[in-house]
Amino acid sequence: MLLGKFDILWLIICSGLVFFMQAGFLCLESGLTRTKNSINVAIKNITDFGIATIVYYSIGFGLMYGSSYAGIFGSDNFLTVFSSSDPQIPVFFLFQLMFCGTAATIVSGAVAERMKFSAYIIVTTLISSTIYPIFGHWAWGKELYLWTNSTGWLAKQGFVDFAGSTVVHSVGGWVGLVAMIIIGSRTGKYGKNGEVKNITGHNLPIAMLGTLILWFGWIGFNGGSTLSFSPKIPGIIVNTMLSASGGMAAALIYGWIRMKYAEATLPLNGALAGLVAITASCHAVSSANSILIGIIAGILMFETRILIDKFKLDDAVGAIPVHLTGGIWGTLAVGIFGDYNLLGTGLDRYSQIGIQLVGILTCAVFALITSFTILGIVNSFYRLRVTTDNERQGLNYAEHRASTELTDLFMEMEYQKQTGDLSTNLTIEPFTEVGQIAERYNLVLDKIRTNIRDKEELTNQLEENLKHIQSDLATASKIQSSILSQEDKLIGGLEIGIRYIPLSKVGGDFFHISELKPGLVRVFLADATGHGVQAALITMVIKTLYESLNRSIYSVHEMLFYLNNEFLNSFQNLNQFFTCIIVDIDTNRNIIKYSSAGHNNQYLINHGDIVKLGKKGRMIGVLQNAKYSAQELDFGQDSQLLLFTDGLTEEFNIENEEFGEHRLDEIVKNKGKIPIGKYLDSILNYQKDFLKNMPIQDDTTILGIHRKV
Structure with missing residues (x-):
C-alpha cells in the first residue's frame, strides 16, 4: 500500500494530536493527585514517552510489525533504518509509537502516589518492549508494504479493534491492575472497617483541562487509524464525539442518582470511558449506537469504581474503570453493534461476538501472566513501592528532591x-x-x-x-484567707452566700467568683487532695493557673481541658490532683453552663424542681488531654444553685454513719423561701447535729447562689 502526500500529511497531523494526549494525561493525572506527588506524576508522564520511544524503536516495532513468525511475533525490523526517500514506514512508525506511549502512560495514573520512579520505568519498559507489541502483533500485525494483509493470528480469525480499545487501553489497564495489586493501596485510603476515604486531587480544574486535551487528541487517535486521508474520517470523528458525550452525560446523571450529588470527576472519567469504548468500533457503527456505547461505558465506569473499592484496589485517577472496563466493553460492542459490511470479517453476529471475547480474554491472560510474573520477580528483589515515610513525605521530594512552597x-x-x-x-x-x-x-x-x-x-x-x-504555716493561712473571702456577695443580680470551713488553719478547697462581663458570672469551686499545708499549696497552684487561664474567654469545658494540661505540665512532680466544677451563669440568656472534673453531684433548683448536676469528667491532674463536656440548663428568675465540696457529705458521726447525699437531698427539697445565707447556715447546723460533736474530717465549702426576682 502506497501512501499519497495527503495520507502522509494526515498521519503526521494525527501523530501530533495523539502526542498532545501526553500533555492531557500529564494534566489529568497530576491534577487528580495531591500536591506533594504532582511533580512525580508529571515527570513520569514525560519520562515514560521517552523510554517508550527508545524501547519501541529498538524492540517493540520489530516484534509488532516485523515478518510474522506463525502469527505470534515479528522477527525483524528491529532498530529500523528509515529511508528519507520512502516516507511510508517512518510515518507509520511515528503513528504507532504514539499508541505505544499511550498504553504505557495509563499505568502511571493507576499506581500514582506510591510507586517508585525507577519501578515505573521498569513497567514502561515491560509494556513497550513485550506486552503491547506482542499482543499488538496478534491483533494488528500486517505486512508493512501491504497493509491490507494481516499477519497476526487474532486478526486472521476476524478480531476487530479499530483504534485500540483492547490493544492500547486494556493492555495498559491490565498491567496497571497487576501493579496496583502488587504494591497495594495508598496509606489511609481504606479504613479498618472497609470504609473508603476519598483522597481529593489538588487541582481538579487542571484535571478537567487534561480531559479536554485528551478529548481533542482522540480526533487523531481514531481519525488517524484509517491510515489514510479517507472519506470515512468525518464519520469516525463524529462517532467519537458522540460516544464521549454519551459517557459524560451517563456517568454524571447515573452517579448523581446513586451518590445524591454531582461528584466532580464523574463527567471527566465518564467522557474518557466513552472515548475508550468507541475506539474499537468508531468506523463501523451508527451515530445512535455510538451514543449508546458511550452511555453504557459511563455507567460501567461508575460501577467498576465502586467494585474495585470493595476489593480495596486503590486506583488514584480511575484508570481501571476508564481504560480497562471501557476497553473491554468497547471491544465487545464491535460484535454487538458493528455493521457487517464495514467490519469486513465475513463473520455473522454471534461469531463476531465470540472472536471479540476471545481477543478480550487473550489480552487479559497474556497481560496478567506476563506482568504478574515479571513484576512479581522484580518486586521480590527490589521493592516497587516507596517506603511509608517517603509516601507520607510525598514523592516530589522523596524521589526527585523537588520541592514546592x-x-x-x-x-x-x-x-x-x-x-x-x-x-x-x-x-x-x-x-x-x-x-x-x-x-x-x-x-x-x-x-x-x-x-x-x-x-x-x-x-x-x-x-x-x-x-x-x-516554711511558714502562718503565711499560708494569711494568703489563703485573702484569697477565700467568706463574705456573702451580690454580683450581677445574683445573691451569693459563702461558707468556708477549713479542717485546720488552712485547707484544700478553693473557689473563685467573678463577673466576666455584664450579665455573665463565672463560679469556680475546687477540692484538692489532702489537708493542711500540702492541700493549701495545691490551692495556690489552682489559683495561679485558674486566674491565668481566666484572662482568656474559654468556655467552661475548655477551661477544664487547659487547666488539666497546664497542671500536669507544670506541677506533675507534686503527685497531686483535685476535683472541680465551673459554672457560667448568664442572666441575659437565662441559662447556666456547667462542667465538672470528677466533682460530686451539685443541685439546681428551678421553681421547686430539683436537678442534680452530674459528676462527669476525670479529676484534674490524672490524664493528659482529658476531654470534658458541658451541660446547658435553664436559670430564670428565682432559680438557685447549691455548690459544695465533698466535706459536706462525706462526714461520719460516732456511729460511723455518713451524712451522705440522701440527707442533703431531703434538706434541698424542703428549702422553701429561706434567704440563701440562712439556708447555708441551716445546712451546717443540720450537719453539726448529725455529727454529735464529732470533729469534721475534711475541709468544707458551700456556695449558695440565688437569682433575685
Whole structure:
C-alpha cells in the first residue's frame, strides 16, 4: 500500500494530536493527585514517552510489525533504518509509537502516589518492549508494504479493534491492575472497617483541562487509524464525539442518582470511558449506537469504581474503570453493534461476538501472566513501592528532591513538631497563598511564645510563693484567707452566700467568683487532695493557673481541658490532683453552663424542681488531654444553685454513719423561701447535729447562689 502526500500529511497531523494526549494525561493525572506527588506524576508522564520511544524503536516495532513468525511475533525490523526517500514506514512508525506511549502512560495514573520512579520505568519498559507489541502483533500485525494483509493470528480469525480499545487501553489497564495489586493501596485510603476515604486531587480544574486535551487528541487517535486521508474520517470523528458525550452525560446523571450529588470527576472519567469504548468500533457503527456505547461505558465506569473499592484496589485517577472496563466493553460492542459490511470479517453476529471475547480474554491472560510474573520477580528483589515515610513525605521530594512552597512549609512545621523548637518563625514566601499561611502561623507562634514567657514568669513567682508557704504555716493561712473571702456577695443580680470551713488553719478547697462581663458570672469551686499545708499549696497552684487561664474567654469545658494540661505540665512532680466544677451563669440568656472534673453531684433548683448536676469528667491532674463536656440548663428568675465540696457529705458521726447525699437531698427539697445565707447556715447546723460533736474530717465549702426576682 502506497501512501499519497495527503495520507502522509494526515498521519503526521494525527501523530501530533495523539502526542498532545501526553500533555492531557500529564494534566489529568497530576491534577487528580495531591500536591506533594504532582511533580512525580508529571515527570513520569514525560519520562515514560521517552523510554517508550527508545524501547519501541529498538524492540517493540520489530516484534509488532516485523515478518510474522506463525502469527505470534515479528522477527525483524528491529532498530529500523528509515529511508528519507520512502516516507511510508517512518510515518507509520511515528503513528504507532504514539499508541505505544499511550498504553504505557495509563499505568502511571493507576499506581500514582506510591510507586517508585525507577519501578515505573521498569513497567514502561515491560509494556513497550513485550506486552503491547506482542499482543499488538496478534491483533494488528500486517505486512508493512501491504497493509491490507494481516499477519497476526487474532486478526486472521476476524478480531476487530479499530483504534485500540483492547490493544492500547486494556493492555495498559491490565498491567496497571497487576501493579496496583502488587504494591497495594495508598496509606489511609481504606479504613479498618472497609470504609473508603476519598483522597481529593489538588487541582481538579487542571484535571478537567487534561480531559479536554485528551478529548481533542482522540480526533487523531481514531481519525488517524484509517491510515489514510479517507472519506470515512468525518464519520469516525463524529462517532467519537458522540460516544464521549454519551459517557459524560451517563456517568454524571447515573452517579448523581446513586451518590445524591454531582461528584466532580464523574463527567471527566465518564467522557474518557466513552472515548475508550468507541475506539474499537468508531468506523463501523451508527451515530445512535455510538451514543449508546458511550452511555453504557459511563455507567460501567461508575460501577467498576465502586467494585474495585470493595476489593480495596486503590486506583488514584480511575484508570481501571476508564481504560480497562471501557476497553473491554468497547471491544465487545464491535460484535454487538458493528455493521457487517464495514467490519469486513465475513463473520455473522454471534461469531463476531465470540472472536471479540476471545481477543478480550487473550489480552487479559497474556497481560496478567506476563506482568504478574515479571513484576512479581522484580518486586521480590527490589521493592516497587516507596517506603511509608517517603509516601507520607510525598514523592516530589522523596524521589526527585523537588520541592514546592507548600512542601517547604510542611517540612519547617514538621521540624518544629519533632524538636519542639518554636523559637524561629517560618519562612514567608511573599505574594503567595502559602506565604499568607506562614505569616498567620508566625502570629500564632508569637502568641505561644508570649504565653510561654507568661507561664514561666507565673511558675517562677509561684515557686517563690510555695517556698515561703511551705516554711511558714502562718503565711499560708494569711494568703489563703485573702484569697477565700467568706463574705456573702451580690454580683450581677445574683445573691451569693459563702461558707468556708477549713479542717485546720488552712485547707484544700478553693473557689473563685467573678463577673466576666455584664450579665455573665463565672463560679469556680475546687477540692484538692489532702489537708493542711500540702492541700493549701495545691490551692495556690489552682489559683495561679485558674486566674491565668481566666484572662482568656474559654468556655467552661475548655477551661477544664487547659487547666488539666497546664497542671500536669507544670506541677506533675507534686503527685497531686483535685476535683472541680465551673459554672457560667448568664442572666441575659437565662441559662447556666456547667462542667465538672470528677466533682460530686451539685443541685439546681428551678421553681421547686430539683436537678442534680452530674459528676462527669476525670479529676484534674490524672490524664493528659482529658476531654470534658458541658451541660446547658435553664436559670430564670428565682432559680438557685447549691455548690459544695465533698466535706459536706462525706462526714461520719460516732456511729460511723455518713451524712451522705440522701440527707442533703431531703434538706434541698424542703428549702422553701429561706434567704440563701440562712439556708447555708441551716445546712451546717443540720450537719453539726448529725455529727454529735464529732470533729469534721475534711475541709468544707458551700456556695449558695440565688437569682433575685
